[in-house]
Amino acid sequence: MITTRDIAERLGVSVSTVGRALADDPRISEETKFRVRQAASDMGYVGNRAARMMRGASSNVVALVIPDIRNSFYSTIAHELSKNMESEGFQLMLSETDDDRTAELRHLRELSANRVAAVIIVPSARPHSESVKLLRALPHVQLLRRHPSLGSQWFGVDDEEALRRATAHLVAQGHTRISYLGGPEELPTGAARLRGFRSALREGGLPDDAGRAELGPPSSVDHGRETVRRLLSGPDVPTALVLGSIQLTLGVLEELSRQGVKVPQELSVVGFGDEPGFSWWGPGLTTVGLPIQEMATGCALWMIRRLKTEPGNDGPYTAVSPGSLILRGSTASPDGGSSPGSA
């Protein structure tokens, strides 16, 4: 690797002069600057950020810690962050945890060792205490999920309200056997969505056994497929399904279409998230739309401001985005009548 010293020796000047010329220091003559820049370009010199960091310069790397980049929520977030960060000179480091707190800890250790400027994290269900310690030593912000022992900087969506609306839509159509398929209750999002489901039932004046919750692993296509198979072949088949994650929705839709279940005649479905295929699935999937992109942009801008302004304004900051129900054709009243959009 070419260093400032190599350039200095070649031109017969000192390293300081080279450094200053490259930094466009006003004390250096234009002629010297020109010669230095020429040589630097010739020799393929690229400044060493590691060395700069040792002199107190801060890292230009922001880390994103998420469960799985293949989930479109997270790839949307990654894209939005990357785009915004890049324009401010930051690079994005990607760490996948697969919802495993040990992997999460491993990543956070590496990120700390690499002295990243900040961490944007979708925390696992119950982060290891060392993870919490490492995060607290860095500028960080939580995304989607919110763990109380981490800071109160958080960008998320109103999961409870989103599921309340989704469920209320079914209740309004007269369903009395509704199954909710969602992630584990340990996850803040899982708990919130379940609360939303339950309160919609309560508010609809339904009996306790009107709603069943089928909780499974956080983000599993398989869990969706299998649960559908089990529910449809068991006794007391529900007349409606509300879903609580994107991956789950993908699995459910696939299985329903494989089994040829008539939607919404035999079964009503409300999905979660909005993927390209959801609009052309069966009669069109009625689903919970979430402004993930806007949330990610908001988070990126907040973090940039946080990093650019010197005083560490670590004050609590929370942004909650609302969800909305996208009405298509996958819900109807349980007696077979069709009334999509009658929320």
Next chain:
Amino acid sequence: MITTRDIAERLGVSVSTVGRALADDPRISEETKFRVRQAASDMGYVGNRAARMMRGASSNVVALVIPDIRNSFYSTIAHELSKNMESEGFQLMLSETDDDRTAELRHLRELSANRVAAVIIVPSARPHSESVKLLRALPHVQLLRRHPSLGSQWFGVDDEEALRRATAHLVAQGHTRISYLGGPEELPTGAARLRGFRSALREGGLPDDAGRAELGPPSSVDHGRETVRRLLSGPDVPTALVLGSIQLTLGVLEELSRQGVKVPQELSVVGFGDEPGFSWWGPGLTTVGLPIQEMATGCALWMIRRLKTEPGNDGPYTAVSPGSLILRGSTASPDGGSSPGSA
């Protein structure tokens, strides 16, 4: 930030002793090691990789440079690389170029300054010459697309053969007005897919005007939607469509289902890639399946070996994965008869 010096002062030993204790040097007594580790843990010490790198240690960051993480091809690649790299102690840096060579160059400059250990890149159509220079100074490997002026380390798929098969399937069913929708010819992949399309027509003994190519931006859902709209409303409506990118396929499917086009009776379609929704779209989408995951894993393992083994075995290395045609219900002979799978 806590340094080895802080620990040394607290324990009344030298920095060297602390460093050696943490490195588990056999010359240090067990008792000292214990005390040092205790103190390090107490004080929340995290080694500074920037400083280590200055002493010749290599970076543990591998960069992935791709057009857009939201494209499922790339998110699959990112996931697979991340998973494999993480288990070997590497972190993944994510850079999105949006197929813009200037953005590509900006990223490569940053990556070089950050002294990443290696770069895995899906190069843009015509990389800037400085980009080539920067890449050549680093261990790197190309993915999917292959630019001749970069090294000959490349992992990709046989695009030409994949499109030849897709097109041949339609030709065999008797189609004589086939449109190909794909990315620009400047892209190595775009050119290869177009070649495949054309040679299938030639081999099928079709006249020159049997196939039309509609080329557009590399990876655009909109281009898919718009081209379908234009083709269907114009004269000489094709009886079959072959698609040459995932995003294009998403746009086309959306538009076809919005317009209520009867597939395969009115129009046959062969897609590109295989997304969850493709199996439940209309009659099921016949599509080109590509072993992206296997390719990414292969690439990750190759790069790991390249980085772990000292001698820079930069010898040419090329791996080509084959594609396969996944037969579902979206193709039939143009006279209205249905014969999916009669390739």
Next chain:
DNA sequence: CGGCTCTGTGCTAACGTTAGCACTACTGGT
């Protein structure tokens, strides 16, 4: 013409870590 400012450059230390060498205090053999 001595002392001043101004311009352009060099020297040196420092950042945190590690490796080579040096040093001290034992142990055991003769």
Next chain:
DNA sequence: ACCAGTAGTGCTAACGTTAGCACAGAGCCG
């Protein structure tokens, strides 16, 4: 009692860059 060997630790330099200070030479004023 003396020397060799060894275990345990400290000192110092080096990595590439930058900032503070020093310094040489030129031009200018009194």
